[in-house]
Amino acid sequence: MQDISEHEAWFADYVAHERSLEHEDPGPIDLKIEHTKRVLDNARVIVGEEDFPSDVARACLLAALYHDLGRFEQYLRYRTFKDRESVNHGLFGVRLIKATGCLAQESRDLRHLVMAAVGLHNRFALPRHLEATIDLVTRVVRDADKLDILRVIDGHLAKRPYNPTVVLQLPDDPLLASREVIFAALHDATASYGDLLSVNDFRLLLATWIFDLNFASSKKRFIDQGHALNILKPLPDTGIYAEARRHMLACLQATGS
Numbered sequence: 001m002q003d004i005s006e007h008e009a010w011f012a013d014y015v016a017h018e019r020s021l022e023h024e025d026p027g028p029i030d031l032k033i034e035h036t037k038r039v040l041d042n043a044r045v046i047v048g049e050e051d052f053p054s055d056v057a058r059a060c061l062l063a064a065l066y067h068d069l070g071r072f073e074q075y076l077r078y079r080t081f082k083d084r085e086s087v088n089h090g091l092f093g094v095r096l097i098k099a100t101g102c103l104a105q106e107s108r109d110l111r112h113l114v115m116a117a118v119g120l121h122n123r124f125a126l127p128r129h130l131e132a133t134i135d136l137v138t139r140v141v142r143d144a145d146k147l148d149i150l151r152v153i154d155g156h157l158a159k160r161p162y163n164p165t166v167v168l169q170l171p172d173d174p175l176l177a178s179r180e181v182i183f184a185a186l187h188d189a190t191a192s193y194g195d196l197l198s199v200n201d202f203r204l205l206l207a208t209w210i211f212d213l214n215f216a217s218s219k220k221r222f223i224d225q226g227h228a229l230n231i232l233k234p235l236p237d238t239g240i241y242a243e244a245r246r247h248m249l250a251c252l253q254a255t256g257s
């Protein structure tokens, strides 16, 4: 496995400094530090299962480590993680990688790959005709990122009342169900945020992320970690969600076995 310990040490110093500049509430910064560690762990698992050339494997790990580099300065400057109200944190991260020189010791090709993946990791969908290696590295980061987002959301959905930000301000109303989200689940497609009507829809949408994962090992981890099941199971097993719930449980079981 690639040794990126010098980069991990650089990152630890960087975030310690950013944290020292926060005098009110370092909690959100700590969450992003923890998130970064877990995304890197997830990327290591994916890379460990795939047979990538060593420079690609290295790019995957570095892109995972630096994917949210923009988050810390974003929070310090704008007091939010909402890109729409501040900056695109992926592109901001690329600017910081250049400004800090944290990749200066790496080859030009590798710098290019890592910066491309950091800049693309938070796009809703990837551009169609990306250069193959950029596409691959970005997909590793996106899978690793999704796996950890699922962990965080599972933690929040386990207790009521729901945090409105986490549930995207959606109402917790069992009478509201989106036919589009249910249709997507029944047809093995990833549901769209724009179709969500309720927290139950959100639960179903998160389970459909299984169809958006790119690597067998991330699909397996998605299921083995148990978060997808925890999120899906509270859906009512009668009425409008029953069939989609049953179908998604079967999909998760089939992928996990």
Ligand SMILES: [Fe+2]
Pocket (backbone or CB within 6 Å): 067, 068, 089, 121, 122
């Ligand atoms: Fe991100």
